[in-house]
Amino acid sequence: ILYVSAERFTNEFIWSLQNQQINAFRQRYRTRCDVLLMDDIQFLAGREQTQEEFFHTVNALYHSDKQIVVTSDVYPQQISEMQDRLISRFQSGMVADVQAPELDTRIAILQQKAESEGIELQSEVALFLAQTVRSNVRQLEGTLLRIAVRAELLGLPIDLELAKDTMRALVPSQDVVTSVEDIQRIACG
Helix, strand or coil, X not given: CEEEEHHHHHHHHHHHHHCCCHHHHHHHHHHCCCEEEEECHHHHCCCHHHHHXXXXXXXXXXXXXXEEEECCCCCHHHCCCCCHHHHHHHHHCCCCCCCCXXXXXXXXXXXXXXXXXXXXXXXXXXXXXXXXXXXXXXXXHHHHHHHHHHHHHHCCCCCHHHHHHHHHHHCCCCCCCCCHHXXXXXXXX
């Protein structure tokens, strides 16, 4: 199983060309690989030679009944400067739009991260952070770690006040979290 970013694939490809190691590169990706997981495929946009190599790699894996999973920030057809035949390959498989996790999942993620990092996290703080940080898991976990570091540096417990104060420092315009109840009250009032 190979997990690489498209940038790393590109860098390895360029290195293998420069060092006359293209056969070893191809063997690694085409022959010795049962599952290829590639992140940020949009990085290949505009890189014609790397796209060519990746196309042949995908074909070799596909014809050997191997698994290929790629991720992107956008749908395949929205990647500019990507070869049509690659876009066609991407679209011939399953295309899934993965959204940010729901509130309960974000809370569970925070609790799991806190446990794994040895951070004492009150449920009201987890709820506040989960309601405030909605974009992605990395940002959610990063926010928790920033609050934990700040608490440690200041010698304070991680409580709701510290979390709110830290969030104001990170995102000054975000003083109040808007809830569904707030929206309903305003819209119906």
